[in-house]
Amino acid sequence: MDEADAAAVAGDLLSFSRFDLVPEVLRALRERGYHEPTPIQADAIAHVIAGRDLMATAQTGSGKTAAFLLPIIDRLHRRHTGRLNAIILAPTRELAAQIGEEFQLLARHTKLKAAVVVGGMSMERQLHKLRKGAQVLIGCPGRLIDHIERGTVRLDDIEVAVIDEADRLLDMGFLPQLRCIMHKTPRHRQTMMFSATMASAVQRIAREFLKDPVRVEVGGVSEISAPPETIRQVICPVTAENKGRMLLQILNRPEVTSAIVFTRTRDRADRVGKLLVHGGVKAIVIHGERTQGQRNAALNGFRNGIYRVLVATDVAARGLDIPDVSHVINYDLPEERENYVHRVGRTARMGKSGQAISLVTPQERALLGQIERTLGITLERESVEGFDHLEISAPKPIKVFSSSRMRIRPSRMRAPAF
Ligand code: AMP
Numbered sequence: 001m002d003e004a005d006a007a008a009v010a011g012d013l014l015s016f017s018r019f020d021l022v023p024e025v026l027r028a029l030r031e032r033g034y035h036e037p038t039p040i041q042a043d044a045i046a047h048v049i050a051g052r053d054l055m056a057t058a059q060t061g062s063g064k065t066a067a068f069l070l071p072i073i074d075r076l077h078r079r080h081t082g083r084l085n086a087i088i089l090a091p092t093r094e095l096a097a098q099i100g101e102e103f104q105l106l107a108r109h110t111k112l113k114a115a116v117v118v119g120g121m122s123m124e125r126q127l128h129k130l131r132k133g134a135q136v137l138i139g140c141p142g143r144l145i146d147h148i149e150r151g152t153v154r155l156d157d158i159e160v161a162v163i164d165e166a167d168r169l170l171d172m173g174f175l176p177q178l179r180c181i182m183h184k185t186p187r188h189r190q191t192m193m194f195s196a197t198m199a200s201a202v203q204r205i206a207r208e209f210l211k212d213p214v215r216v217e218v219g220g221v222s223e224i225s226a227p228p229e230t231i232r233q234v235i236c237p238v239t240a241e242n243k244g245r246m247l248l249q250i251l252n253r254p255e256v257t258s259a260i261v262f263t264r265t266r267d268r269a270d271r272v273g274k275l276l277v278h279g280g281v282k283a284i285v286i287h288g289e290r291t292q293g294q295r296n297a298a299l300n301g302f303r304n305g306i307y308r309v310l311v312a313t314d315v316a317a318r319g320l321d322i323p324d325v326s327h328v329i330n331y332d333l334p335e336e337r338e339n340y341v342h343r344v345g346r347t348a349r350m351g352k353s354g355q356a357i358s359l360v361t362p363q364e365r366a367l368l369g370q371i372e373r374t375l376g377i378t379l380e381r382e383s384v385e386g387f388d389h390l391e392i393s394a395p396k397p398i399k400v401f402s403s404s405r406m407r408i409r410p411s412r413m414r415a416p417a418f
Helices: 003-010 023-032 039-049 064-078 093-106 123-131 141-150 166-171 175-183 200-209 240-251 266-278 292-303 337-344 362-375
Strands: 054-057 086-089 114-117 136-139 160-163 190-195 214-217 231-237 259-262 283-286 309-312 327-330 354-360 391-393 412-414
Touching: 023 064, 023 093, 039 054, 039 064, 039 190, 039 214, 054 064, 064 086, 064 093, 064 160, 064 190, 086 141, 086 175, 093 114, 093 136, 093 292, 114 123, 114 141, 123 141, 136 141, 141 175, 160 200, 166 175, 166 190, 166 200, 175 200, 190 200, 240 259, 240 266, 240 327, 240 354, 266 283, 266 309, 283 292, 292 309, 327 337, 337 354, 337 362, 354 362
Parallel strands: 054 190, 054 214, 086 136, 086 160, 114 136, 160 190, 231 354, 259 309, 259 327, 283 309, 327 354
Antiparallel strands: 391 412
16 A cells, blocks of 8 residues: 555545455545445445345445445455456446446456446447456346347346346346346356335345345335435426427526436426527437437536537436536426426436426426425426416315425416416
8 A cells, every 4th residue: 555545544535444445446446436436336336245145125325336446356356366246337437427427436456347237329339348247247238138139149147236226127127137137147146236216025035046145225214215305396387389488488597507307208308408509508308219429418518518508318318427406307297206306316416405496388387296296295386487477276285294394385376387
């Protein structure tokens, strides 16, 4: 250990050093600017290092990626076998790529290598990386199965398996692939599962894949965990035909420095994207029908500030870590309640504050009611300048049984005519 490492261990990394991580990892943490563990890291890492299985329920942006990567890197660096010893399964290509990037940063002082295996990208390049010898494989279940069937990936030496965003993997219908992959790994493996919710399907696969897991919950978990308190969430009542104008008006507010606008369908994302570009907003669209190249270009452009607004379907709602998103705007409410939580979790990352604004038409009131009941809160109603010339009655306030949060009872509000 060099002098800088020693100082770090003695000083600002004291709290990470209590896990007895190898110096190479502590050094990478310091360079990454992680000075102390986030709550999920504090709760999970010691158990994982001790070899326990883990079932973690965490809010978005909680630092869960490092919570599973740090013990994996530490373990494989101590006993470098040169074989494929860990797999990490994620629901989307973007999330897999993001985990791969975090791995590069945290494992930079070790000789460990990771291969990211996802659809939509050259099989050849992925094979090349695999042949060069990766100890960690990060991927989406579909492409991984392709590799297993071709015999280009063998899972006989897997010691650790991570199932990230398990609820989303199940929503996307990946259970058969998940089973097939897990059954190809040795039974004595260590397994970690992360999920934003503890829906019954998630509990079922936890029983199937995990052995006597340690349960870690961050942020008070119900069936669906509520978004962090640092996000100010409001509802703007609007008619369907006024949504576009209202969106432009909101995006023109000076405080909207960087926003993700969510729509229900790809087609609507394209249309909203065009509307914004027409309206002089620097916007780009991302959804599942775009090529991987287009998706990467959109994300990178948004990350780098070339675009101020990213218009997205739910493909971009989960797991993506884009710092400094000031606003999430639900142009359409999501049809699946839990996607509300994932969408709004794209702002206010790592303790920063942010705003989530949902444009809600009378037709979407039932969806809104479901979301509010699930979260156990009534979201604040707000009118938008220029759209408040007529008064309408608000949706009925919901009954809340399980929340200690302040409830804002909407009685009357101002909004456009229907
Ligand atoms: P995740 O929930 O894994 O997507 O992480 C959310 C964000 O937290 C990412 O930007 C990470 O780089 C950051 N992060 C993770 N762990 C820490 C830590 N201990 N200190 C500061 N930032 C962290």
